[in-house]
Amino acid sequence: MEKKETFLIIGASVLDILAQPVDTDVFQIGSVCAEHSRMHTGGDALNEATVLSALGADVRLISKWGTDYAGNCIQVHCRNHGIDTSFARIESSLETGINLVLVDSSGERHFITSKHGSLRKLHPQDIPGEALSGRQYLCFASIFVFPAFDDTALAKLFAKAKSQGLILCADMTKRKNGETLSDMKRSLALLDFVFPNYEEARLLTEQTDYDDIADAFLSCNVGCVVLKAGAKGCFLKTTGERHWIPPYPNAHCLDTTGAGDTFTACFLYAHSLGMSLRECGQFANAGASICIEQIGATGGIRDAQQVWERYRNC
Secondary structure, three states: OOOOOEEEEEOOOEEEEEEEOOOOOHHHHOOOOOOEEEEEEEOHHHHHHHHHHHHOOEEEEEOEEOOOHHHHHHHHHHHHOOOEOOOOEEOOOOOOOEEEEEEOOOOOEEEEOOOOOHHHOOOHHHOOHHHHOOOOEEEEEEEOOOOOOOHHHHHHHHHHHHHOOOEEEEEEOOOOOOOOHHHHHHHHOOOOEEEOEHHHHHHHHOOOOHHHHHHHHHOOOOOEEEEEOHHHOEEEEOOOOEEEEOOOOOOOOOOOOOHHHHHHHHHHHHHHOOOOHHHHHHHHHHHHHHHOOOOOOOOOOOOHHHHHHHHOOO
16 A cells, blocks of 8 residues: 655634625625635645645644534544544534635635634644654644744744654744744744745735745744745745746636645645655645635645646646
């Protein structure tokens, strides 16, 4: 039997309720008719885990949700996609996070989240050391999502994973409390890859030029900076390499929900196959272009062959 690459994905799992297209008229009219309305699983970690599993990887997910309807949907989804949830925290007292996702006519999404849901409830004690066993990659799916994971907590987790030889990766959302790179230096210094989008990286580094942003991360000893640039593609930089990689040229953007998570998952999958950084970026762009042509975070990716076909046309 062919050996699968093994990933541990840590972060949020929620249920998304999406409508597209929606504009500000809804707040004046009171009722509008959207072209599409769907319910999908969502959350950065679950999105990445779902895509990696579809590509053929062995995926373990650490996340937290309840036993309500939304939580049961997530559990069924993970079981149907072969995602290992043996270390997930499923608690009857939790209200599973539900995101309302309003997608405008350009495909950009706008989120309404639940203040009391499970989205931000993950804690360091929810990640036992044995969960790292047998994994090759650890991806902390979004820095700044969980209040309990400050720089100190992240550095402790990353150091433990590093001592076991895992390749360390992290995605992020926008900073919540005005954090700068100096506030995150201990944890960033342990990362092999970081995957912010341009706006997230601009705020954190307080730089505007792509090279300056990447250099700021590299100065913290991050191994490779991968800046997701949306319709511009992606920008990669290490101490020895620099690449601007254009997007797949023929995608029709319907909904950008989950595109960044799909990009990260595809990049890591390509890296696990031994592809070069440039090739990883091209493969990730191909996967993200499939995602944005569908409503919902991950429904577009069926298997690796689908992404390979588009990759060859990048």
